[in-house]
Amino acid sequence: MSSTALLVMDVQNAVVHRYPDPDYLPRLASAIATARAAGVPVIYVGVGFRPGFPEVSPRNKMFGPMAGRAGGGNDDQAMAIHADVAPADGDAIVTKRRVSAFAGSDLDVLLRAREIDHLVLTGIATSGVVLSTLRQAADLDFRLTVLSDGCLDADPEVHRVLVEKVFPAQADVHTIAEWEPKVSNG
Structure with a gap:
């Protein structure tokens, strides 16, 4: 029996x-x-670091400029999940250390413990967390669905190419209105 979870990433x-x-x-x-x-x-995934960003290598092109700066951690209001889509009681919140939702997090352990084998992906950005998580989840043998309008990217053309040409090779792609979650959890 398949068990599904909705991932809300980097919102x-x-x-x-x-x-x-x-x-x-x-x-x-x-x-x-x-x-x-x-x-x-519903599982929320967000990026977060300890104060001083000790997890960040200066060689990392995306996160490297943060290395050695003061601040960071998970209490910072800037890194909180946006109030318009805030977690409810009982929703899991996962902190990752890189682009993929699996990188430096306990997401895989959480999913395996709950016997979840189907992930529905949403988040910002399509070319960042969604792409990286999709690729890693596919390699971990999860069934995948991407909600195309549940993802957002700074470049509309990159978003279009990913959801229309790249993602369908590894995931079902639907709009939010088309998505009909199957009640098979249990």
Whole structure:
């Protein structure tokens, strides 16, 4: 029997602020409501670091500029999940240390413990966390669905190419309105 979870990835205040789309959060909120109504667990994944960013190598092109800076950690309001799609009681929150939701996190352990084998992916950015997580999850033999309008990217053409040409090789791709979660958890 298949068990499904909705992953809401990198929808943190600082990230949402960089991707202004007034329709995105309401769309994502509707996907979260659909999942909850169907009994599908919602798992939030966000990037976070300890104070001083000791996990970040200066060689890392994306995160390297943070290395050695003061601040960081998970208490920073900028890194909190955006209030419009905030976790509910009982939702799992996973902290990752790199782009993929699996990198430096306990996501795989959490999914295996809950016997989840089907992931529904949403998040910011399509070319970042969604792409990296999809590739790693496929290699870990998860069944995958991507909610195309539950993802957002700074470059609309990159988003289009990924959801129309790249992701279908490893995942089913649907809009939020098309997605019908199967109540097979249990």
